[in-house]
Amino acid sequence: MATGGPRRRPARSGRRPDVPAKGAKAPRRDDRSGAARSDRAARPRADERxxxxxxxxxxxxxxxxxxxxxxxxxxxxxxxxxxxxxxxxxxxxxxxxxxxxxxxxxxxxxxxxxxxxxxxxxxxxETPVAVCSVESALTAADELTLADLAGELVIVPRDDVLGAVVPDAVAPAFAPLATTADAIATAATGTGVVLMPMSLARLHHRKDVDFRPVVDGPLSxxxxxxxxxxxxxxxxxxxxxxxxxxxxxxx
Structure with missing residues (x-):
């Protein structure tokens, strides 16, 4: 015997079951790929480690x-x-x-x-230079040769690193000075010149001395x-x- 009209299906909401309703919190997921990306970002690069x-x-x-x-x-x-x-x-x-x-x-x-x-x-x-008093005539040139130093008193301190030989140079009458700084201080008074690598001339720079490159001197x-x-x-x-x-x- 008939029990009535056909059964009616419940109305659809228009959204998928796995999509939360508006305002509802989304279910938590175990987002392993996102965690891996975060872990990689936190790790320093190989060059940083x-x-x-x-x-x-x-x-x-x-x-x-x-x-x-x-x-x-x-x-x-x-x-x-x-x-x-x-x-x-x-x-x-x-x-x-x-x-x-x-x-x-x-x-x-x-x-x-x-x-x-x-x-x-x-x-x-390093280029060698001749260090002399600012009042020396040697400073008139932009660069020097060993021949330009002939007749000059050339001071060679005990810590000399250049080993330059100046033909016809005048040897000092005083005992060898201990350090390059001592030799520069003596040259500052107008007594003699000192040969050294340019970096040492800059290291021991003083207002009362100047230096000029010696183009044919020994390199350091x-x-x-x-x-x-x-x-x-x-x-x-x-x-x-x-x-x-x-x-x-x-x-």
Whole structure:
């Protein structure tokens, strides 16, 4: 027997069952892909973590007077914030002993240097200059030759690094002076001239002296040196900086 008319289906709301109603909170999902992206974003890049795989340091860098490793030190600080670099001043006479005795890990040195058990990378050559009083007639020229210094009293201090020989120069009547600074102070009085690499003339700059390039004088070569059997990861990192490698470059 019939029970009545056909059953009516409930009206549809016009939305899918998995879509929340307006104003309702969406159900929480385990968004693993989003979490992975967030985790990757939080992780530093390989070049930012480069110092995490290194010994804690410090990296001890020796430097002779006149050396200018500032730009390399700045790059080190950017790339290796957790590995401090300690700059250790060295006299040229002590540079080989400092490397041999392990007082420094590497050093900016002046050549020549005894290379037994050392690795050496030449960096640059320095122009020689003649330092004299600002009142000297030598300052009238923009540059000099060794022949221009004939007849001049040439002072060679005990810490001389150039070894220049000036033909027909006049030898001082006084005992050799101890340091380049002493020799420059004497030249400032109008007594003699001193030959040295340009960086040392700038290092010991005074208002009462001036210098001129000596175009045919001996060059002074500067290099990076370190004990070959102590080529540590920190040393390799500094070598890479000196050679211009980027943080992502392979050794």
């Amino acid at each position: 480069s110092d995490d795989r290194m010994p804690p340091g410090p990296f001890r860098l020796g430097a002779v007077p006149g050396a200018t490793p500032g730009k390399w030190i700045d790059i080190w600080k950017q790339r290796m914030p957790h590995n401090p670099l300690e700059l250790i001043p060295l006299e040229v006479v002590d540079q080989r002993a400092a490397l041999r005795e392990g007082l420094v890990d590497a050093a900016i040195v002046r050549l020549p240097i005894e290379r037994d058990d050392l690795s050496v990378i030449p960096l640059y050559d 070569s500067v290099a990076l040196a370190w004990p070959t059997d102590a080529t540590t990861p920190l040393v390799e990192t500094f070598i890479g900086i000196v050679r211009g490698r980027t943080a992502n470059s392979s050794r």
